[in-house]
Amino acid sequence: MTPLNTPQPDLCRRAVRAVGASLVLTSAVGAISWGFVPHKRLHAKAWSLLPPDLQRAWHTGPAPLVLRATDADSRKHSDSLEAARHYLDVDDVEAEGLNVWGQPWHDAQQVLVSDSLGQSARRFGVLPWQLEWSYRRLVAAWSPTDSTMPNPEAISRAAADLGHYLADAHVPLHTSGNYDGQRTGQRGIHALWETHALEWMLSPSQRRSCPPCQLEEWTYDPVWTPWETLQESHAMAADVLNAELEWRALCAAQGHGFRRRGRTMTLLPTQEALALWDSLTHGHTWPRYCRAAERIAAAWHSAWVDAGRPHLPRTPKRPWQERLALYLPPQWRAFLLPHPHDTPSPAPLDP
Ligand SMILES: [Zn+2]
Numbered sequence: 177m178t179p180l181n182t183p184q185p186d187l188c189r190r191a192v193r194a195v196g197a198s199l200v201l202t203s204a205v206g207a208i209s210w211g212f213v214p215h216k217r218l219h220a221k222a223w224s225l226l227p228p229d230l231q232r233a234w235h236t237g238p239a240p241l242v243l244r245a246t247d248a249d250s251r252k253h254s255d256s257l258e259a260a261r262h263y264l265d266v267d268d269v270e271a272e273g274l275n276v277w278g279q280p281w282h283d284a285q286q287v288l289v290s291d292s293l294g295q296s297a298r299r300f301g302v303l304p305w306q307l308e309w310s311y312r313r314l315v316a317a318w319s320p321t322d323s324t325m326p327n328p329e330a331i332s333r334a335a336a337d338l339g340h341y342l343a344d345a346h347v348p349l350h351t352s353g354n355y356d357g358q359r360t361g362q363r364g365i366h367a368l369w370e371t372h373a374l375e376w377m378l379s380p381s382q383r384r385s386c387p388p389c390q391l392e393e394w395t396y397d398p399v400w401t402p403w404e405t406l407q408e409s410h411a412m413a414a415d416v417l418n419a420e421l422e423w424r425a426l427c428a429a430q431g432h433g434f435r436r437r438g439r440t441m442t443l444l445p446t447q448e449a450l451a452l453w454d455s456l457t458h459g460h461t462w463p464r465y466c467r468a469a470e471r472i473a474a475a476w477h478s479a480w481v482d483a484g485r486p487h488l489p490r491t492p493k494r495p496w497q498e499r500l501a502l503y504l505p506p507q508w509r510a511f512l513l514p515h516p517h518d519t520p521s522p523a524p525l526d527p
Pocket of ligand 1: 262340344
């Protein structure tokens, strides 16, 4: 692969900074998902792209979505079915001569189990079908069938999960059985693409922004858009793996340095090495991030339209005296709220 505007290789030959014995060396290998920060930033960005009528109807702001942006990854620790929801190994499906492209899960299952000697139909991942299920779940959360009002919590959960899986579908390595370069001696490539490079691009020093987008121009089809997205991502996977080989050869062991990550010092690619990586991948990562944000916003908007454009109920805000009284001793509470029926009930104890 020919790099565009390739920085000089000696950019990578910066000495690793001296570090004290107290520093903790950690490896990012094994972080098999968009990083914590990119997932959250994607949800915040997607919220900002929503049309005003949906923002008014939803009116919770982006905070609940940002808060739950990585819930789906956390569930991998407690739910054995969760991991397969984040990928589809397109190359492995093709290598077995199976054709499930665009098929409903019921039909795809027949194909996947027919010749598999008892192996699970989920063995290559279920991401495109999960995206359709998650979309239906969000529509159902917006329009409960039992005539109750839409529940903000249920909507946040469903929308955050849909956004998470859709973000994963934009990552080339989420479409390959060689997702972390484990078959080609390229361990760590997954975190390089979707965590280290993205976090660097999202850092204030980079000042990157996405081009303006008109959400009205986006159509989101709950069945076909996931397949289109995976097709785009998979078309990039071979280039990503090839670029990493070249990047590794140029940077060798000196493309890494210690950086503070939370409370620990971590050995990570240097900024120069990440700039080289961006060049070797023809700068495709940032546009992919922007497209993911647009598609997440389009999916949330489409689900809301399919649900009939409902509005979330607004819970009336308690007067400031009542809110303050919750924190005061009883005699002061009586002073603030002279009428007994105004006294707010204490918060229930946890069960
Ligand atoms: Zn994920």
